[in-house]
Amino acid sequence: RCPCASRSPLREPPPARLCPWLPRRRRGRCRAAPDRGAPRLLWLRSFIAGGVAGCCAKTTTAPLDRVKILLQAHNHHYKHLGVFSTLCAVPKKEGYLGLYKGNGAMMIRIFPYGAIQFMAFDQYKKVIKKQLGISGHVHRLMAGSMAGITAVVCTYPLDMVRVRLAFQVKGEHKYMGIIHAFKMIYTKEGGFSGFYRGLMPTVVGMAPYAGFSFFTFGTLKSIGLAQAPNLLGRPSLDNPDVLVLKTHVNLLCGGIAGAIAQTISYPLDVTRRRMQLGAVLPDSEKCLTMVQTLKYVYQQHGIRRGLYRGLSLNYIRCIPSQAVAFTTYELMKQFLHLN
Numbered sequence: 001r002c003p004c005a006s007r008s009p010l011r012e013p014p015p016a017r018l019c020p021w022l023p024r025r026r027r028g029r030c031r032a033a034p035d036r037g038a039p040r041l042l043w044l045r046s047f048i049a050g051g052v053a054g055c056c057a058k059t060t061t062a063p064l065d066r067v068k069i070l071l072q073a074h075n076h077h078y079k080h081l082g083v084f085s086t087l088c089a090v091p092k093k094e095g096y097l098g099l100y101k102g103n104g105a106m107m108i109r110i111f112p113y114g115a116i117q118f119m120a121f122d123q124y125k126k127v128i129k130k131q132l133g134i135s136g137h138v139h140r141l142m143a144g145s146m147a148g149i150t151a152v153v154c155t156y157p158l159d160m161v162r163v164r165l166a167f168q169v170k171g172e173h174k175y176m177g178i179i180h181a182f183k184m185i186y187t188k189e190g191g192f193s194g195f196y197r198g199l200m201p202t203v204v205g206m207a208p209y210a211g212f213s214f215f216t217f218g219t220l221k222s223i224g225l226a227q228a229p230n231l232l233g234r235p236s237l238d239n240p241d242v243l244v245l246k247t248h249v250n251l252l253c254g255g256i257a258g259a260i261a262q263t264i265s266y267p268l269d270v271t272r273r274r275m276q277l278g279a280v281l282p283d284s285e286k287c288l289t290m291v292q293t294l295k296y297v298y299q300q301h302g303i304r305r306g307l308y309r310g311l312s313l314n315y316i317r318c319i320p321s322q323a324v325a326f327t328t329y330e331l332m333k334q335f336l337h338l339n
Contacts, residue, residue, distance in 0.1 A: 294307070
């Protein structure tokens with residue numbers, strides 16, 4: 001029963017909001033209706049917005065992801081080639097769909113990854129501010145790091161399978177598909193522990209990457225809206241009282257955030273990929289731990305050709321990816337009434 005019926009007409013009514021007690025066709029402005037579903041729907045809407053943002057971002061850069069993995073792990077077919085030479089060589093050897101190898105597993109992974117990351121970031125910000133009393137720029141850095149780690153731990157097995165599929169070349173298939181890769185890793189590499197090979201450098205690398213991504217984007221956004229609201233901002237579609245960045249400014253801020261975060265965390269990303277490939281590589285016994293792998297890559301290939309090999313490609317991949325991710329999330333927040 002709608003609580004409006006039992007409210008005394010002599011009392012001052014609260015501000016109007018949509019009444020959730022009425023059917024959708026009859027739903028109107030009801031001053032007494034409680035917003036009982038808001039907390040649950042808030043995190044769910046944030047979850048959906050993050051998943052859509054992640055999928056849009058990764059779809060735009062899937063070919064560059066494939067090339068990055070081939071170069072990082074020194075695949076013998078492409079190890080003597082550069083970024084753009086590999087981009088041209090893969091379609092010639094494997095067809096244009098070869099650039100999207102492993103992308104099916106990527107999409108299965110990236111929706112929950114993006115969803116968990118953005119949703120967790122919003123929740124961690126609230127907890128840090130409320131429980132620890134930390135606000136401003138610092139809580140963005142902390143919440144971003146924690147959100148990135150949470151998302152990685154939850155979706156790491158899918159990333160492991162994607163990397164194995166992406167490393168294969170035509171005519172040398174060890175895995176026939178996503179399900180077959182799961183079975184092979186589980187039976188031949190120690191059960192569930194095989195899916196988490198390389199998790200430690202991933203977590204160590206993700207903390208600064210996600211932290212500085214959210215920190216940089218949030219800081220640029222707040223400074224831009226504070227210093228030049230008319231030039232850089234516009235009213236939100238779902239709440240005219242809230243200013244949001246214009247689309248092209250969102251893209252710029254997201255790209256800068258991605259570049260800074262990637263530069264800081266890239267050596268750990270190389271280490272993670274080498275450990276994930278594990279038994280696929282002939283020198284896997286030398287890359288059992290994070291420290292061993294870092295030393296091995298440095299001793300064999302140095303800094304520029306080892307720890308930072310493929311960084312130029314990663315800038316080309318990461319900058320548009322982060323730009324699209326943050327921009328899509330900001331738009332989805334407006335469409336799903338999160339402002």
